[in-house]
Amino acid sequence: MITDSVREFETERPRLFGLAYRMLGSAQEAEDVVQDAYLRWAGTDREAVRTPGAWLTTTVTRLCLTVLDSARVRRERYVGPWLPEPVLTSGGALGPMESAEQREEVSSALLLLLERLSPPERAVYVLHNAFGYGHREIAGILGLSESGARQHLRRARARLAEERARYAVESERQRALVETFLAASRAGDVSELVSLLAEDVSWWSDGGGRVPAARKIVVGREPVAGLIRMALEKWLVDAEFRPAQINGAPALLFFADGRLGGVMEISGGAEGITQIRAVLNPEKLGYLAEQLGAGEAS
Template identity: 55%
Template sequence: MTTTLADEFETHRPRLFSLAYRLLGSAEEAEDAVQDAYLRFSGADRTGIEHPAAWLAKVVTNLCLNRLTSARARRETYVGTWLPEPVVTADGTLGPLESAEQRDSVSMAMLVLLERLTPAERAVYVLREAFGYGHREIAGVLDLSEANCRQLYRRAVRRVGEPQARFEAASERQEELVRSFITAARDGDLAGLEKLLAADATWWSDGGGKVTAARWPIEGGSKLAGFLAGGGPKFTEGLEFTVTEVNGATGLATWAGDTLVGLAAFEVRDGLVAGVRAVVNPEKLTFARRQLARP
């Protein structure tokens, strides 16, 4: 059976998408970058491509670097809190997430931290930490010196922090915690919410000015419990909630009928909710809607 160029590219697509998403924090833009890489692959002189996987990783990385500059400009004028586009990860969309470090590399918290980096720092950090590239390999991808790549990596680590697993892995206990959380919010149960939230719990919501959402983080367990208990019964009326895995963490999908209207990722620490990042901007839910499409 003859393998076509398209078939060959498809074997690389999942890894390329995983790389592009970590670099961009946007599933839609990651898909565009991967498609652009396919067009370049299909039009390239194949005799000059000795290792397709490495060639494609270089192409995708550089396509993403070009996009990051314009993306940063857009985010500076973004209305309210900016969060990455959420991705449902239980199906392996972002590759294997078998270790705490792998899950952390795609967490909403990590992707927000990566926004502190310059495009070059972000590329070096992602290639090194998420894909295990050596500095010599990274230098080849970015057309930089090995010494420069080491310097960029050191800077990135200083800005982001040492690589580590920051939050507990998803588990059945966490699913129960999230279900209890949404039940208490729907019931306006202040005392119940206070028992579920860490003292320093924080809520971030991204509506992008398209829908109603808190424009600033709500910090502190007591303050957040009061906010949720006061508005929960009203804002959850007529909605349905399902627990799913979002960016490697236990998450919650919010439905209005058959339409996905929100996706949230939970940070859990010591058995309590330490943080919630909720995306309700409809423009950022397109990819997840396709993942979770209801029959």
């Protein structure tokens, strides 16, 4: 029998997951945080909770701050570039994706930039920009003064402003680049793929030491072209490519023997593809594989 308290929590669960994911950049860690919040909710005297949504938001945010403290140490030891865990967003897993602003707030490019913020700055930014909380509410959630919340938000915006401008992408142009990249990948047309690359294109491959992947960010058309050639000839020769909306943007999934093998997110503009982010670490593909109904990631 589903109790009122369970029903109340389940109503909030999607929003809480979206908050935790934006804070952590990891779907698995976000699920763990939400489950921990549920256990705390189940053990709390509900009569002492005036506003369940506010109580749960505060609990999840503070749990995320604890996770971020330890995650920073783990990511410093991470093998190769660290990328956010990909999430299929076409089904509403992270909320509405109707506007460019909503899509940008869950983009991998922005989540990477958020890694540069302190945990409190990240919390204030996410609560304000993605969920519309005011300074007074944020101060209460984080145990800050209202002026302290404002200062954190100013610092966060200042640190992100310049980099966000660099990564701003016209969505229709990006979609066209992904579609052309997909067609060329399916055809094995390496020359067409290389022609799409900007001179200063960068390749990020997150293998986490679990699968073959470049352990440094590769920059430049020729070095990246070499990686693409090698991947198509050695690892992706029989791969199946599919388009998908990942973190609010067009992306490519590839499958080997019917199992999800990785995600490639492609960013670019008039000059061509400027960044390719490939998530290959199987530990980061489990949540997406479940979303796709593809079973466990290979």
